[in-house]
Amino acid sequence: MKNDERAACQHASLSIVNPHELLWKYKCGDCQAVLTCSCDEEIALYVLPHQAARSIDAQTRIPVQVTEPLVAGVCHECRGKVPPAFPARPHRGAASLVHRFYWREIHKETNHRFIQWAKGEGLSVTDPDGVGVVMALSHQHMDAYKGIEQTVVRDIREQHERQPKYDFSRQSDSDILAACKVATEEYSACYVTPTRGHVEVIPLGSADIECAVGVEEFVAQQLRQAGRQVMLCESRPFHALYATLMWLWVQDPRDPCNRPAGFGGRSGGDVGQDDLIWTILPEDFGSPVHATRRAGALEEHLASLPCEMEEFLWLFDYWTSHAEKLRQYLWAHRAIDVERGRRLIEILGPTRVKGILRFLADDYWGRYLGWPDLVSWDEGVHGVADIEFVEVKSSSDKLSEDQRDWIVNNHESLKLPFKVAKVHRVQRIVRP
Numbered sequence: 383m384k385n386d387e388r389a390a391c392q393h394a395s396l397s398i399v400n401p402h403e404l405l406w407k408y409k410c411g412d413c414q415a416v417l418t419c420s421c422d423e424e425i426a427l428y429v430l431p432h433q434a435a436r437s438i439d440a441q442t443r444i445p446v447q448v449t450e451p452l453v454a455g456v457c458h459e460c461r462g463k464v465p466p467a468f469p470a471r472p473h474r475g476a477a478s479l480v481h482r483f484y485w486r487e488i489h490k491e492t493n494h495r496f497i498q499w500a501k502g503e504g505l506s507v508t509d510p511d512g513v514g515v516v517m518a519l520s521h522q523h524m525d526a527y528k529g530i531e532q533t534v535v536r537d538i539r540e541q542h543e544r545q546p547k548y549d550f551s552r553q554s555d556s557d558i559l560a561a562c563k564v565a566t567e568e569y570s571a572c573y574v575t576p577t578r579g580h581v582e583v584i585p586l587g588s589a590d591i592e593c594a595v596g597v598e599e600f601v602a603q604q605l606r607q608a609g610r611q612v613m614l615c616e617s618r619p620f621h622a623l624y625a626t627l628m629w630l631w632v633q634d635p636r637d638p639c640n641r642p643a644g645f646g647g648r649s650g651g652d653v654g655q656d657d658l659i660w661t662i663l664p665e666d667f668g669s670p671v672h673a674t675r676r677a678g679a680l681e682e683h684l685a686s687l688p689c690e691m692e693e694f695l696w697l698f699d700y701w702t703s704h705a706e707k708l709r710q711y712l713w714a715h716r717a718i719d720v721e722r723g724r725r726l727i728e729i730l731g732p733t734r735v736k737g738i739l740r741f742l743a744d745d746y747w748g749r750y751l752g753w754p755d756l757v758s759w760d761e762g763v764h765g766v767a768d769i770e771f772v773e774v775k776s777s778s779d780k781l782s783e784d785q786r787d788w789i790v791n792n793h794e795s796l797k798l799p800f801k802v803a804k805v806h807r808v809q810r811i812v813r814p
Contacts, residue, residue, distance in 0.1 A: 393417065396456065398466070400440040404489050405430050407437040407448055408456050415449045419456035422490075426452060428507050429493050429516045442666040443747075444639075467548050480539050483548040487538055492531045499526060555781045559802060562793035566802045571600060572809040573777075581776045583805060591813055597805040598755045598774045605772075610758045613725055615771070617753040621714035622723035623735065624742050624750075626698055629705040631683040631743075632667065637676065639664040648715040661707035668746035680743055684736055694732040698724055712750075729759055729766050734798070741796055752788030754800060771800045777807045 395411035405425045408417050418426060418434065426434035437446045458465035481488065493516055500507055500519055507515055520527040542548075559566065571583035574594045582594035595603070602612040625632075633640070644658035666672040673680060688694045702720060709715050714723070727735050742749055754771040761767070773785060781789070792798055 399437045399446055405433050417450040417453045417456050420452045420454045421460055423452055429514055442671040443669050444665045479550045484538050491534045495530045496527050558786055562789050569805045570808040571805050572811055573807040597776045601774045601803045605758050611761050612758045615757045617751055618714050618719045619722035620753055621712040622719040625709040625712050626701050626705040629708045633662050637664050648710045659710055670745045673744045689732050752784030771798055772803050774803045776805050
């Protein structure tokens, strides 16, 4: 598009670059300009100045520069339109549904009111260093900031009751499990109270509090007593599998989107003088765009992996050192992560592991969490049989959003044998 045509564009076709950010940027589908709205001026100047000129594309993870900052009439509200109900799912890490869904509205309004409070108190909100003066002021005047935030939350809750912006309703855990044909196995236990960070239980009839364990280990013990093999699992062994067996595709030197990437040192990492580990990663690593962009190379890589168990294990061992920095990046840096990743190959076999690698490659950041707590199997003269992944829940525990996603994805794509183990509180014993 020519410069005069771009200048005359009315920006009628706008999409949000990254709805996860507090300061939204909008991309014009006609002229490709990236804009921020003038109503977000306080956020851009005083709260997040370091984010005012750039964004990270939510799909590709590639940096995007703002070309037209603080333009009037850009956001949905300024255009008299209803904004999208984002997030479509609750924001992670917040307690109440109001906090989880209205996180952006709460932060914006709290900061706006805090700035007005600071000005009324005669405090300077100028930001000569461009680092976000509100951040420093809110720490210095935490009581005032928290009080304003509580008022904002109350106001938004009342507004939601009158005219909800987001739909808080969702499928129950039981509905998800029924739709995905997931069986639930019931266990009874004696709960030890008060808890010390997590739920601890002992077998019914026991009074030996010193033998109390978490619910995951309790179920593992029950399975072992039934003659089954069990390995604690969760997500990191899969991260180790992915990093070790996919590093050659992920870090392919022929990829034109490769760039240096530095990240904080993990335990045991080769940390440089700047306290960073440096490696090479594509700009769009972990996104669906990455898999689509390099679909041909992905197919070639997966096809090149051996089909025989012995060769597959040999390759995993050989590539472990080559994949060290990628494993560090994916937080699969511990020796136990590698050991369990290797054990998963022996349990599942090359074909199933390749399926998991493909599943993760298609949308790594969308699929790397939510994996089950345990994997259980029978092992006899003919090898591994009757494999089953197990998610363990205590009496009051609910499935997380990542776990719900994994269950649906497993039902639709992976097809791994899976069940939920529920540990019910039948008795309670008080810790002395």
